[in-house]
Amino acid sequence: MLKMAEVSIPYLSGAKIKEVLDYDELISVMENAFVKYSSGKVVQPVRTVVKVEKAEGFLGLMPALCEDEDALAVKLVTFYQHNQEKYGLPTHNGIVVVFSVDTGIPKVIMDGEVITTMRTAAASAVASKYLCAPNPRKLAILGSGVQARSHFKALSTLYKFEQVTVWSRTFNNAQLLAGEINATACETAEEAVKDADIIVTVTFSSKPIVQKTWVKPGCHINAVGSCRPDWHEIDPELMRSATVYVDSRAGAEKESGDIILSEAKVYAELGEVILGTKDANRDKTTVFKSLGMAIEDVLSAKLVCDLLLKTKKS
Numbered sequence: 001m002l003k004m005a006e007v008s009i010p011y012l013s014g015a016k017i018k019e020v021l022d023y024d025e026l027i028s029v030m031e032n033a034f035v036k037y038s039s040g041k042v043v044q045p046v047r048t049v050v051k052v053e054k055a056e057g058f059l060g061l062m063p064a065l066c067e068d069e070d071a072l073a074v075k076l077v078t079f080y081q082h083n084q085e086k087y088g089l090p091t092h093n094g095i096v097v098v099f100s101v102d103t104g105i106p107k108v109i110m111d112g113e114v115i116t117t118m119r120t121a122a123a124s125a126v127a128s129k130y131l132c133a134p135n136p137r138k139l140a141i142l143g144s145g146v147q148a149r150s151h152f153k154a155l156s157t158l159y160k161f162e163q164v165t166v167w168s169r170t171f172n173n174a175q176l177l178a179g180e181i182n183a184t185a186c187e188t189a190e191e192a193v194k195d196a197d198i199i200v201t202v203t204f205s206s207k208p209i210v211q212k213t214w215v216k217p218g219c220h221i222n223a224v225g226s227c228r229p230d231w232h233e234i235d236p237e238l239m240r241s242a243t244v245y246v247d248s249r250a251g252a253e254k255e256s257g258d259i260i261l262s263e264a265k266v267y268a269e270l271g272e273v274i275l276g277t278k279d280a281n282r283d284k285t286t287v288f289k290s291l292g293m294a295i296e297d298v299l300s301a302k303l304v305c306d307l308l309l310k311t312k313k314s
């Protein structure tokens with residue numbers, strides 16, 4: 001067995017990861033991540049976040065261990081909301097470091113951007129699968145960045161939508177995305193969400209972008225932005241009147257402005273619904289408040305290792 005000083009740690013690029021990951025497989029890996037988390041099989045402290053005042057950015061430290069899955073890793077991720085407009089760079093960047101559970105020696109370092117992009121959308125797909133009413137016809141996407149695109153792809157693996165609408169702060173960006181995915185660009189968020197069966201909120205807004213009176217009763221909302229305690233994307237009235245599901249109660253209580261500012265009650269973790277210990281209120285308006293969990297990254301990274309190491313050997 002090699003000692004740390006003798007190890008040369010391989011690096012897997014985002015391009016390599018993109019070649020091997022697909023949404024079908026990731027959706028089932030995310031389902032397992034939620035189950036393992038909500039059955040107490042995961043050691044995962046709430047994310048440590050360092051604010052980078054100068055750039056209005058944040059660095060998040062996200063470790064997790066799941067002995068059942070022989071998986072120990074940490075994601076280090078930055079979210080710098082002005083990167084795109086200032087530098088033409090992605091707003092989320094990072095790496096995942098995978099360790100041997102047995103020896104604690106780092107095995108692989110890999111890009112964290114592609115994993116973040118894809119696993120977040122796969123997580124929302126799992127939430128939609130369990131929480132939305134049967135046969136959703138209309139999808140509304142609020143936001144037109146990286147997650148807007150990945151959510152469209154992930155949700156399209158589960159559903160054939162008759163109508164997809166896009167709203168973005170800048171109408172031109174909504175049009176651009178709508179052109180790519182054959183959707184309708186809307187001038188207002190109200191118009192976009194009208195009669196939608198599934199709504200995805202994927203912006204950096206710190207103020208609500210969707211109001212209770214605009215949404216069809218019984219719709220399902222994947223609320224994916226607003227990962228700070230003083231940011232929210234969803235109208236507090238809507239939060240209080242919906243059945244609210246989260247990825248992690250501990251994370252939601254500390255990090256989610258949508259929950260903290262509205263004082264909405266969390267009904268269940270998504271993992272509890274999958275386990276069957278909490279109901280999926282499909283006939284009611286449901287919100288899945290996603291903050292992102294380290295175990296999602298850890299199990300995604302394990303999948304990448306399995307796929308790429310297998311590919312290498314054959």
Ligand SMILES: NC(=O)C1=CN([C@@H]2O[C@H](COP(=O)(O)OP(=O)(O)OC[C@H]3O[C@@H](n4cnc5c(N)ncnc54)[C@H](O)[C@@H]3O)[C@@H](O)[C@H]2O)C=CC1
Nearest residue numbers: 091143144145146147169202203204205225226290291292
């Ligand atoms: N829950 C989770 O696991 C994850 C959540 N996120 C969050 O999802 C959101 C979207 O992420 P990406 O698509 O990667 O970012 P992005 O930078 O690619 O896209 C952001 C979108 O938000 C819009 N936007 C920015 N400021 C806005 C404002 N004040 N009002 C309305 N729209 C605004 C931009 O125009 C753009 O359409 C972010 O809040 C991000 O932190 C991202 C990764 C994981």
Ligand SMILES: O=C([O-])C1=[NH+]CCC1
Nearest residue numbers: 079116227291292293
């Ligand atoms: O889970 C994650 O990686 C993130 N959640 C919000 C910003 C990044």
